[in-house]
Amino acid sequence: MSVDVSPNALARCATHPDELASATCQRCGAFVCGACTTWLLGSLYCPACATRPEVNYLETLRLQFWGKRDATAWFVMFCALLSLIGAQAAFREGNVPACVSMVAVTAVGVCFFLGMRWARYALLLVPTLFILPGLSEMGPLLVVFAIVPTLFMLQIFLDPRSRLFFRVKVPERALRRLWDIRVNNPLARHAVSLGVLAFFFPLFAPAAVVCGAIALRRVDPHARPPIGRRASSVVGIVLGMGATAMWVMVIARAIESGGLGWLTSP
Template identity: 40%
Template sequence: MSLEVPPSAQPHCAVHPDVLAGGTCSRCGAFVCADCVRFPLGSERVFCVACSKRPEVDYLEAFRLEHWGRRDSWAWTVGMLTLSLLLGVFLSLASGGAPSRKEWLFSALYLASVPVGGAFFLGRPWARPALVVTPLVLALGAGVLEPAQRIHHLLSALPFMFVAVLIHRDVRNRLFFRQPVTPGALAAMWNRLRNNPIARQAFHFGLSGLLMPLLSPLAVVCGVVGLFRVKPQAHPPIGRRGQALAGIVLGVLGPLLWMLVLLPYLDQHFGLVRKD
């Protein structure tokens, strides 16, 4: 008696009936072949093509689509600063007497940056690189109008250029401009914003509690809640166990340090601690 199972009796892929299946989808149970197997980032389970595209499975893709084309905080910041610059220039020209030629030229120079800020707020792709070079262009133009202050204008532009470069590299801002983002960068952003945020907040409360002990109980509570939420095997995985534990430890140490340091200090300098 042969124990071999004939090919006709073996399971075949649900999408490719002529191909033998190599496994089953962990969600719907459908048979999948090697070409249909999917391993979404952050998961070790096997999924078919259809299930791998579902938001609860490919949570990073759902996270990307959630922010795709949506204005971020940097866009609002640039938009508000551009509006403030526009209003400031007009108020400066309207106040006092007739502006001098130099004031007109400086006003025109500043107004030249308004289209860049407006286009950035509206999500125009060309505005991303333009925002990086705009501070340098303004500094060079100001140096032409005031040659004696050329170095000062260039040095003043460096912080703005540094911030503009950070904005240009920001993953969230790239999603607003519908720019491609690597899976690793997207996973890092998800981990920063969505992975057990209460545990991260516990760590922040614990650090702040070293200076403001009233925040220490919040650190302990958030740390305990965040610790119970840790599930590395879940999908998506929930981590930050270390930050939850650190929040609890810092939340306990904060008041103790104040009792050991502050009370003796008050007793020594102000006599606030009563002695028997």
């Protein structure tokens, strides 16, 4: 026996009542039609929920850093000022090639700080500008020393935070990695740092354990935005407890050997 369902009994889109619903929002549960369906970060939302900062958290992060100067830009500007001082010294010594080279480096650094896109590419040539005046004296050996700064400049060029400063499009994967580093459960990251420091300074050990425990309780992959770093939280706790055990053994051995006899003396 078949049962006919009245069209009036079928679910309707909350935004377009004349349209039948094809799905429900995973945040508020509202019915949505095909035109209102919004896929975001692998989940389906209604148009209203899709615009919420906590739902579209990667877009919120992008807008937060879009066109905003970062620490790298300040570092480049500082290096540009040092290069300007070097250019003045080279000018006084009559070293024209070195002076011209350092003035060019200064110009690139200042323009990078001001957010000019061409300077982002020109920054890759800065190591070359530095080594050109010395090639005649040191030869190919100088090129070897330029490899490390060249790789460093390449890292700045590819850094998502720096790309956002220059208003360059950043892929979702890179944005997710940036969000994970900057925003996602920062207590877990602090727990790991404190755990490492605890092996040198014992007072950091309890802080590492506490931060790791709090961060572990906050982990919720189903939240929006999701809260992760479970592994980092556990690592922070383990490091804190390991450092505590190490310092207990160190102090115990020192007491046994008489190195801390003043602690047990009446």
